[in-house]
Amino acid sequence: MPEGHTIHRLADDHNRDFAGQTLLVSSPQGRFATGAKVLNGRQLANVDAYGKHLLYDWSGKTLHIHLGLYGKFRRHKSPPPEPRGQVRLRVIGDDSAFDLNGPTACELLTKLEVKKLLDRLGVDPLRYDANPENAWDKISRSRSPIGTILMNQSVIAGVGNVYRSEVLHLMNIHPERKSNTLSRTEFDQLWQLIVDLLKIGKRYNRIIVADPKQVGKPRSRMNREERLLIYKKKFCTRCDAPIQSWKLAARNVFACLMCQVK
Numbered sequence: 001m002p003e004g005h006t007i008h009r010l011a012d013d014h015n016r017d018f019a020g021q022t023l024l025v026s027s028p029q030g031r032f033a034t035g036a037k038v039l040n041g042r043q044l045a046n047v048d049a050y051g052k053h054l055l056y057d058w059s060g061k062t063l064h065i066h067l068g069l070y071g072k073f074r075r076h077k078s079p080p081p082e083p084r085g086q087v088r089l090r091v092i093g094d095d096s097a098f099d100l101n102g103p104t105a106c107e108l109l110t111k112l113e114v115k116k117l118l119d120r121l122g123v124d125p126l127r128y129d130a131n132p133e134n135a136w137d138k139i140s141r142s143r144s145p146i147g148t149i150l151m152n153q154s155v156i157a158g159v160g161n162v163y164r165s166e167v168l169h170l171m172n173i174h175p176e177r178k179s180n181t182l183s184r185t186e187f188d189q190l191w192q193l194i195v196d197l198l199k200i201g202k203r204y205n206r207i208i209v210a211d212p213k214q215v216g217k218p219r220s221r222m223n224r225e226e227r228l229l230i231y232k233k234k235f236c237t238r239c240d241a242p243i244q245s246w247k248l249a250a251r252n253v254f255a256c257l258m259c260q261v262k
Helices: 004-018 033-039 111-119 132-139 161-170 184-204
Strands: 024-026 046-050 053-058 061-066 072-077 087-092 096-101 105-109 244-248 251-255
Touching: 004 046, 004 053, 004 096, 004 184, 024 033, 033 061, 033 105, 061 111, 105 111, 132 184, 161 184, 161 251
Parallel strands: none
Antiparallel strands: 024 087, 046 053, 053 061, 061 105, 072 096, 087 096, 244 251
16 A cells, blocks of 8 residues: 555645646546546646545545555556556546546545544644644553554554554564553654655655665665565564564564564
8 A cells, every 4th residue: 555655746746747727537437427527627726645645626626535555546648548447537637647546535525524534644744734742642642552553544644564664673663562662752763763754755756764875875776675674574684683574453564573672
């Protein structure tokens, strides 16, 4: 599932390519035909990202998109080619177009529904209005494992499975450590690390955790194997111990039990 950096990058890209334009909107697959008819011919005012959610303001009509595990955007020059696969949404602008396949959500929301959606989400580290105190309040009172809490979008919105494993490894925190045992200093370091890594991910459009000095090349030239330190790795990049993996919050978490003592 795309994590927060990807969603914020998409919002920026779609603002650049489509905001301010009157757009042609359709649903080749047919599952969003009614909504597409409402949006067709309207001007797109703005695209906003919150956690893993995209919100498109179409002259007062709000389109909500959540990619989920299988959703994918395909970008085209305008006019676009024939639709490929089950295209839920097609948007055509002056110079660019996009197709959306397989999202978990592609729906029109009322103002009240938008408010309910945002109210149930936690703080988004990439937003200008992010308040880490809201996350600290929930984490400091929770007995759940920190590896579970980091996947809970009602606590921190936008962090997913890869960032979870990587940030806990960088901080030498065991994924099953109880959240309420973290000190305020540890939380502040964790929060800042998440912010920094998400910003890097948004800039380069991929998750990059490794230090360029350690790899010996700039982030823009790192290959897939070099970008991450622990996720789906066999051995720890710091101590060479075998990486352990197990289910936590319904996804496989990765940890070095030598570096991340429980």
